[in-house]
Amino acid sequence: MMYIQETTREKSDVEKLRGATSKETVEALENKYGESFYLFDLMKLRSNYMEMFSAFTSRYTNFIIGYSYKTNYLPALIKEMYKLGAYAEVVSRLEYDLALKIGVEPKKIIFNGPLKTYDDIALALENGSILNLDSFYEIDLLEDYVYKNAASNYKVGLRVSFDLTGEGSSPHQSGFIQSRFGFCVENGNLEKAIKRLKCIGSIDVIGFHGHFSTKVRSVSIYRKITQKLCDLSKEYLLDTLEYIDVGGGMYGNVPEEMGLKDIPTFDDYAEAICSVINKEKSHFKKDPLLIIEPGLSIVVDTFKFYSKVIDVKKNQEEIFVLVNGSIHNIKPTMHSINLPMEHVKKNGGLYKKGIFNVVGYTCMERDYLAINYQAEIPKPGDFLVFSNVGAYTIVLDPPFIKERPPIIAVEESEFKIVRKREKLNDFINDSIYLFQSFVLVGLPLL
Numbered sequence: 001m002m003y004i005q006e007t008t009r010e011k012s013d014v015e016k017l018r019g020a021t022s023k024e025t026v027e028a029l030e031n032k033y034g035e036s037f038y039l040f041d042l043m044k045l046r047s048n049y050m051e052m053f054s055a056f057t058s059r060y061t062n063f064i065i066g067y068s069y070k071t072n073y074l075p076a077l078i079k080e081m082y083k084l085g086a087y088a089e090v091v092s093r094l095e096y097d098l099a100l101k102i103g104v105e106p107k108k109i110i111f112n113g114p115l116k117t118y119d120d121i122a123l124a125l126e127n128g129s130i131l132n133l134d135s136f137y138e139i140d141l142l143e144d145y146v147y148k149n150a151a152s153n154y155k156v157g158l159r160v161s162f163d164l165t166g167e168g169s170s171p172h173q174s175g176f177i178q179s180r181f182g183f184c185v186e187n188g189n190l191e192k193a194i195k196r197l198k199c200i201g202s203i204d205v206i207g208f209h210g211h212f213s214t215k216v217r218s219v220s221i222y223r224k225i226t227q228k229l230c231d232l233s234k235e236y237l238l239d240t241l242e243y244i245d246v247g248g249g250m251y252g253n254v255p256e257e258m259g260l261k262d263i264p265t266f267d268d269y270a271e272a273i274c275s276v277i278n279k280e281k282s283h284f285k286k287d288p289l290l291i292i293e294p295g296l297s298i299v300v301d302t303f304k305f306y307s308k309v310i311d312v313k314k315n316q317e318e319i320f321v322l323v324n325g326s327i328h329n330i331k332p333t334m335h336s337i338n339l340p341m342e343h344v345k346k347n348g349g350l351y352k353k354g355i356f357n358v359v360g361y362t363c364m365e366r367d368y369l370a371i372n373y374q375a376e377i378p379k380p381g382d383f384l385v386f387s388n389v390g391a392y393t394i395v396l397d398p399p400f401i402k403e404r405p406p407i408i409a410v411e412e413s414e415f416k417i418v419r420k421r422e423k424l425n426d427f428i429n430d431s432i433y434l435f436q437s438f439v440l441v442g443l444p445l446l
Contacts, residue, residue, distance in 0.1 A: 026306065026344045026383050033406050034421060035308035035324040038389070042080060042411040045302045048252065049084045052294060055266040059274035063290045066110045068248050069095040071295025072303075072394050075102055076409055076418035081298075082108075087130075089248075089293045093120050096129075110245070110291070112159065112209065114181055121145060125154050130291075132157040132209040132245065134182055139193060143200050150202060157207035157245065158183055160190055162228055164212060164221065171214040171221055179212055185232065194236050204240045208232055211247025211293060219264050219272040222246060226273045230280040233288070243289040246273055252297035255388060257340045266297075296391040303390035305330050305405075307369075309382045312356075319356035321378050326360030327367050329405065330389045332396035338370045344383040351376035358384060362401050399427045 029037065049065070056063045066089035067081040073095065079102045082088065088099035091113030099109050106127030111120070114134045118141045124131040125145065133139060133156055146154060159182035164171050183190040197203045210229045214221055226246055233241045254263045273290070281287045307325030314320070327334055341358075345351065354377045358370040369386065378384060397404055403422035408415050 023344060023346055027346070029306065029408070030308065030383070033408060033417075035310075036329070036405040037306050037421075038329075038394075038405060038407040038419075039304045039306065040074070040077070040390075040407055040409045040418065041302050041304075042076075042409050045077065045080060045299065046084060048298045048302065049081065049086065052266045052270075052298065053085070055270040056274060056290070056292070059270050060277050060287075060290055062287045063292075066245075066291055066293045067298065068293050068295030069098065070395060071391050072299045073098060074394050074407065074418065076407075076416075077299065077302075078102060087291075093117070093123075096120070096123070110293070112211070112293075116141070118144065125156075130157065130207070130243070131155075132159050132207070133193075134159045136189075136193065136196075139196055139200075142197075142203070146200055146202050153202050153204065155204050155206045155242070156197070157209050157243065158190065158193060158205055159209040159211070160185060160229070160232060162186065162210075164214070164224065171212075171216045171218075181211075182209070185228075190232070190236075205237055206240050207243035207245060207288075208237070209245040209247065211245070211249065213249055217249055217251050217264070219268050222250070222269055223272040223276060226276040227280075230276060230283075234280070234283050238284065241284050241288050243291055244277065245291040245293065248293035248295055248297070250292075250294055250297045252294075252300050255301075255340045258337060258388070299390040300388050301390060303388075303393065303407075305386045305389045305393070307384050307386070309378045309380050309384060311380055312377065319354060319377060321356050321358045321384075322361070323358055323369065323384055324361060325369065325405070326362045326400075326402070327364075327369055328362075328393075328397045328400060329360075330369055330386045330393060332392055334366060336368075336371060338373060339389065340387040341370055341373065342385040342387070343376060343378055344385060345379075346381045346383065347379040351379070353377070403427055 053065060065086045067078065067086040068089045069078060070091055078088065082102065082104050087108045087110055088104045089110045089112060090096045090099055092115070096109060096111060100106065106129050109129040111124045111129050111131045116138055121131065121138065121141050122145050133142065142156065161179045161182035162185040163178070183193045194205060197205055208229045210225045212225060226244070229244045229246065233244060250269050251263050254260050277288070277290055305325060307323040309321055309323055311322040312319065330339060353375065355372055355374045356377050357368055358373060360367040360369055399422065403426070406417055406421040407419040409418045
């Protein structure tokens with residue numbers, strides 16, 4: 001991937017761009033990129049990766065990070081992650097092909113996810129990728145492939161599901177009692193899966209994958225997951241174990257403004273997970289490879305979203321600040337927590353303090369970028385800058401009503417555009433959509 005170099009600047013100007021909250025810098029960016037855009041800090045990405053990598057390798061050396069593509073698969077970002085040493089953790093053929101396109105070595109791709117085709121499984125096996133099966137139907141596909149290609153011995157991992165309930169409550173997101181993914185331990189499905197794979201022959205189960213999406217993200221959850229994966233490995237994979245994959249979902253650096261308390265650090269997570277692995281590794285023929293699959297924790301604070309204030313109005317007693325952006329740009333899951341927000345003033349005169357809502361350009365009533373925010377009330381022409389928007393915004397931001405904004409990466413002594421602003425043909429691509437009149441083809445109605 002080639003960056004498009006826009007401007008080379010002195011070191012002092014780059015530092016301004018990283019913060020990029022001065023009136024002069026925002027005006028320069030607005031003139032070049034428009035009234036809304038993302039700023040992507042490559043130096044922060046590298047710092048986050050190295051901080052996490054060091055936290056784990058200082059405690060357990062046989063370790064890799066598999067970066068979660070679904071969190072943010074901006075090509076410039078995932079290529080940088082690969083250069084840093086991260087494997088590609090993908091959950092679809094689309095993401096697998098993207099990893100290949102940017103030059104990821106197939107053996108450094110971890111193929112997870114609940115929906116794989118026969119061709120997906122065949123490609124992963126032939127390429128020597130790490131393949132974690134999720135369901136019995138995938139075993140059916142694998143069995144079909146092995147019977148057609150019996151000359152080789154194949155290696156796979158299994159995603160497992162087990163009870164994480166503690167103190168009478170479920171830690172899963174949205175209050176679900178159990179995970180819908182993987183082979184369940186409690187009802188015997190994991191044991192059935194392993195027996196069936198042994199019956200097929202030419203297959204070694206070499207790892208267990210234990211990713212859980214929990215609402216608490218606590219170190220105790222990761223300690224519990226790691227211990228269970230080790231216990232299952234001792235029971236079923238004593239002679240074949242090559243890796244233990246704890247999954248992702250960890251917190252990153254959370255700003256105080258978000259009001260979250262007692263957030264674990266990378267060192268806290270590493271200590272909880274590695275202490276278990278170090279205690280259990282002697283049971284196996286060789287130290288198992290420890291895999292984690294972070295996404296949010298590495299990228300969330302590497303992006304900021306800049307949006308120009310277009311209008312300020314009052315409906316009854318509420319003040320609404322309209323910006324050239326939407327909730328999709330910063331909070332695609334539409335949660336109600338206010339993100340850290342900076343106000344870049346471009347107007348003179350006094351600013352009145354008050355409580356206001358920041359709303360977007362869509363026609364949805366719930367398009368609130370900030371709710372009941374208490375500060376100086378912005379004026380038209382000002383900019384609002386939202387932080388901590390690097391996770392899921394790029395992948396879940398739909399082409400809805402308005403084009404998607406550009407992304408500018410800041411690195412060394414220059415800034416570079418890594419995604420252009422969309423135009424109509426990107427929005428409604430005429431190589432995909434058909435603009436001609438509908439033509440009847442003579443098919444009978446059912």
